[in-house]
Amino acid sequence: MKILVIGSGGREHALAWKLAQSPRVQKVIVAPGNAGSAIERGCENHPASDVAAWLALAKAEKIALTVVGPEAALAAGVVDAFRGEGLKIFGPTKAAAQLESSKDFAKSFMKRHNIPTAHYMTFSDARLAHAHVERTGAPIVIKADGLAAGKGVVVAMALEEAHAAIDAMLADNKLGNADTARAAGARVVIEEFMQGEEASFIVMCDGKNILPMATSQDHKRLRDHDEGPNTGGMGAYSPAPVVTPEVNARIMREIVRPTVAGMAADGIPFTGFLYAGVMIDEAGAPRVVEFNARFGDPETQPVMMRLKSDFVSLIEHGIAGTLDQVEVEWDRRVALCVVMASHGYPDSPRKGDVITGLPTEEMEDAKVFHAGTTSSEGSVLVSGGRVLGVTALGDKVQLAQKRAYEIADRIHFDGAQMRRDIGWRAVKR
Numbered sequence: 001m002k003i004l005v006i007g008s009g010g011r012e013h014a015l016a017w018k019l020a021q022s023p024r025v026q027k028v029i030v031a032p033g034n035a036g037s038a039i040e041r042g043c044e045n046h047p048a049s050d051v052a053a054w055l056a057l058a059k060a061e062k063i064a065l066t067v068v069g070p071e072a073a074l075a076a077g078v079v080d081a082f083r084g085e086g087l088k089i090f091g092p093t094k095a096a097a098q099l100e101s102s103k104d105f106a107k108s109f110m111k112r113h114n115i116p117t118a119h120y121m122t123f124s125d126a127r128l129a130h131a132h133v134e135r136t137g138a139p140i141v142i143k144a145d146g147l148a149a150g151k152g153v154v155v156a157m158a159l160e161e162a163h164a165a166i167d168a169m170l171a172d173n174k175l176g177n178a179d180t181a182r183a184a185g186a187r188v189v190i191e192e193f194m195q196g197e198e199a200s201f202i203v204m205c206d207g208k209n210i211l212p213m214a215t216s217q218d219h220k221r222l223r224d225h226d227e228g229p230n231t232g233g234m235g236a237y238s239p240a241p242v243v244t245p246e247v248n249a250r251i252m253r254e255i256v257r258p259t260v261a262g263m264a265a266d267g268i269p270f271t272g273f274l275y276a277g278v279m280i281d282e283a284g285a286p287r288v289v290e291f292n293a294r295f296g297d298p299e300t301q302p303v304m305m306r307l308k309s310d311f312v313s314l315i316e317h318g319i320a321g322t323l324d325q326v327e328v329e330w331d332r333r334v335a336l337c338v339v340m341a342s343h344g345y346p347d348s349p350r351k352g353d354v355i356t357g358l359p360t361e362e363m364e365d366a367k368v369f370h371a372g373t374t375s376s377e378g379s380v381l382v383s384g385g386r387v388l389g390v391t392a393l394g395d396k397v398q399l400a401q402k403r404a405y406e407i408a409d410r411i412h413f414d415g416a417q418m419r420r421d422i423g424w425r426a427v428k429r
Ligand code: AMP
Pocket: 118, 141, 143, 150, 153, 155, 191, 192, 193, 194, 195, 198, 220, 230, 277, 289, 290
């Protein structure tokens, strides 16, 4: 069978790589893909990059099933469009994807269904937002209501920072191009600062049944010691030791099951990958930081590295509504992914730098997933913010970390940014 993977990042390269390993797969088409998926065994790229083009591609190629990577495609209604034409696709509808695309939707959903999360208020009037921050004090969290590629959140440790964030989101248009910025930042959600350790809890859902993926943890800040601006993620590893069996059970009981049941009860059943970013406090109590309606990036890379089951079969069960009938097997080793980002990321990533030193041989215990790359005249060039996800397996987190950095240190492009401390929390434990 042929499979279509929608998207072009490190997540999509990792999903396509895993899907292509299934013996039943003839070919995985990644649209639009990157320089890594272009040459991956069993994979090829296609330039399609909007809903109409993906639909046409799926029909022309007689695609058996489609897996959606990015939130933007979901928010554009790709799942609704495919289903409307009778095509099989794994992902949430546009309505269900609001769990991610609208923080306001997510917050009122959680309130209505008693799912633990930070207290919040939504503002569109900058003056009222400033007054609210004055009343509550810092630390406090300011979020743009809308998709902002992981950049629409400011964790303000001081009041001045909070005020500046409100101005940036409601008055200026600093989130990128003016139209998307206005759309993404027209309202702000101001919420209580939660203390604790964060983990990524990602599950597959078929509307009713839940199949948890391996746990993982991401590093959102640009620089070592969790300093610098928030990014889409500078590295990740799996499993996340903070998610002990007890914490895992609590996340399922207090967050994931009520979310899936709540969406179904509200008439918008959730299908696809559901990602709960959870803050776990000292007592092991989990609260939702955010929902994503998709797999995490870079979490996908270490999680796919550990997946031993046939991923195509899991997706088929996800589409058929029979996830209660499958089991999933994970590599017992730790997988750790170090992101190499471009010069100027996250504010103004530079494109065009030449990448050298990429491994040429397949490795049993490691894989360099591409993200923002493109190929031109035999060279691989930087084409986006996060460029590569160097991912390795090891019996212990230290070993996975050592191996990933060993490979990353042989790769070069001008201005590359890379944290040296991915996995530090797990190492500390
Ligand atoms: P989000 O895009 O909502 O996940 O926010 C990005 C990052 O900001 C999260 O991964 C957290 O590290 C941090 N963050 C967001 N909301 C809160 C909160 N209420 N308390 C503490 N940290 C937060």
